[in-house]
Amino acid sequence: MDYFIDFVLVVLNLKPRPPLHLSTFVISRVISDDIVNSIPAGKYSCVIHTTHGMPVGDFGYSIGAGEVLHINLEDPYRHQALEQQILIYMMHDMANAGATHVWKVCTARGDYVRLFSHLWSFSYKGENIFPGVEASGYIMEIPEDTRKLPILPGIGLY
Numbered sequence: 001m002d003y004f005i006d007f008v009l010v011v012l013n014l015k016p017r018p019p020l021h022l023s024t025f026v027i028s029r030v031i032s033d034d035i036v037n038s039i040p041a042g043k044y045s046c047v048i049h050t051t052h053g054m055p056v057g058d059f060g061y062s063i064g065a066g067e068v069l070h071i072n073l074e075d076p077y078r079h080q081a082l083e084q085q086i087l088i089y090m091m092h093d094m095a096n097a098g099a100t101h102v103w104k105v106c107t108a109r110g111d112y113v114r115l116f117s118h119l120w121s122f123s124y125k126g127e128n129i130f131p132g133v134e135a136s137g138y139i140m141e142i143p144e145d146t147r148k149l150p151i152l153p154g155i156g157l158y
Contacts, residue, residue, distance in 0.1 A: 081153065085151065117138070
């Protein structure tokens with residue numbers, strides 16, 4: 001009977017699904033020149049899939065500039081803390097490339113608000129989010145040790 005109740009709660013989305021671990025998936029990267037920021041080999045486009053080749057999602061970022069370009073997850077993999085782990089994955093590469101901040105252009109009511117407005121120490125800037133970028137969005141200093149960032153349940157993009 002308890003299994004049935006747990007199943008109903010998950011179906012009704014009253015109980016969060018257990019977190020997935022990004023390290024259990026395969027990430028394929030394509031590296032290209034970041035033309036906008038004039039950084040050779042500075043733009044990463046990644047595809048996530050299971051070990052059996054099933055698509056999980058994709059994400060893109062500019063390592064030297066610290067810009068999050070996009071994060072997309074397939075429906076079965078949403079609401080399970082993968083977005084936060086993807087951001088940590090990005091920040092690790094960004095810090096290694098010399099970036100000091102991670103940022104995402106979006107409006108105060110954009111798609112990414114649900115993720116960035118409650119996560120770690122991201123803050124919203126109404127304009128000039130980053131030098132040379134006149135748009136609004138969310139920005140955060142990349143911590144020295146990204147492994148210390150907590151994965152927060154219930155906070156995600158979707």
